[in-house]
Amino acid sequence: AVDVRHLLADTGLVAFDPSFGSTASCRSSITYIDGDAGVLLYRGYPIEALAERSTYLEVAYLLLFGELPSAAQLRTFVHDITYHTMVHEQISRFYGAFPKDSHPMAVLLGVVGALSAFYPDSTDVFDEDQRLISVYRLLAKMPTIAAMAHKNSIGQPFVYPLNRLEYSENFLHMMFSVPAEPYEMNPVFAKALNALLIIQADHEQNASTSTVRTVGSSRANPFACIAAGIASLWGPLHGGANEAVLTMLQEIGTRERIPEFIAKAKDRNDPFRLMGFGHRVYRSYDPRAKVMQKICDELLSELGDGDDPLLALARDLEKSVLADDYFAERKLYPNVDYYSGIVMRALNIPTAMFTPIFAVARTAGWLAQWTEMIQDPEQRISRPRQLYTGPLRRDYVPLDQRP
């Protein structure tokens, strides 16, 4: 039994809500989710329409400022962002100090955390202009930093941003160009990456966004807050799942082995879970997974690669899962990560870069949520309470008298 006497004396009343599944930690007007109906809206706009018709920077503007930009506002915004895409030359030296086989998430985490040392002129969270510059800096530099982590891991020279390119195109350029051979832009690839970035741009109070808000609530600078978000996103139950899905599909290997893995996932004594299935909020099909599935089909058919064996395996696995009572009873459906890994594979993105790209996408949401939090007069420092389960007061026992 838990002794809560001291806590009740202290607070009068406390809600026990481990992992905050039933606690609204803030008011927010950014993202709306209806988990039962499978609906996701950014500032009221359905995710499907945005993924089909917007650019990532247009969506970032929407998340940050609450409205879709006019043509002139978008031009200015894109200009301001592209102005900040380069990183300080000294930052490049960091990369050389990491072991060459470092996971790019480790590098991203370290470099973004260090940005406040390079840009101390935009760390005052009470100054509106400084806040805006740091938001622009982070949005602009995240793709550069992520692509540099990739280049570093494969021993190729860094590729500088080419600011006449659109955001997603620029990222592909920095990932895949080599000095002797600039990347030949494939508009189908750029469109798919743009949609991928849009659908992952925000998702209300998920683990990494709550982390950004919690860290920001102590008035830590935005670079530190985004680094904390990256750390939270890294785990396989959150952003790391897209990488884990691909590893799992490769491990399953053939259609014949699907029942074996489903049985493992259902076995309560086995910690194995089917990666890419289930969601804390969606109790029906994740709307982002539907968009991804469509993009996946378009991408692979345009490339004449519609018979990717991993995609076929993914479809078979999905069918088997949807037909199984265990998953139906628990309302476990494919989530965004299930097809996003296959899309990124078709874009030739190495598996280790899947989660860094998720971080690039989520930066718009993290920054919008951080800005909203900082401006919210109701926001105090995050400080959950606990139900203490340890012993109450005990007398100290000197070392020589302990058993």
Ligand code: ACO
């Ligand atoms: N495979 C097998 N069983 C599962 C799975 C799964 N992928 N997900 C949940 N379950 C089962 C649980 O074992 C539990 O069963 P029980 O009631 O018999 O104990 C039941 O479904 C409920 O699961 P919870 O863990 O309570 O659900 P929760 O909301 O806490 O977890 C989570 C959500 C972490 C996403 C979980 O479904 C999971 O681990 N999925 C696989 C990892 C994954 O794909 N993560 C990406 C999430 S999306 C994102 O971050 C963008």
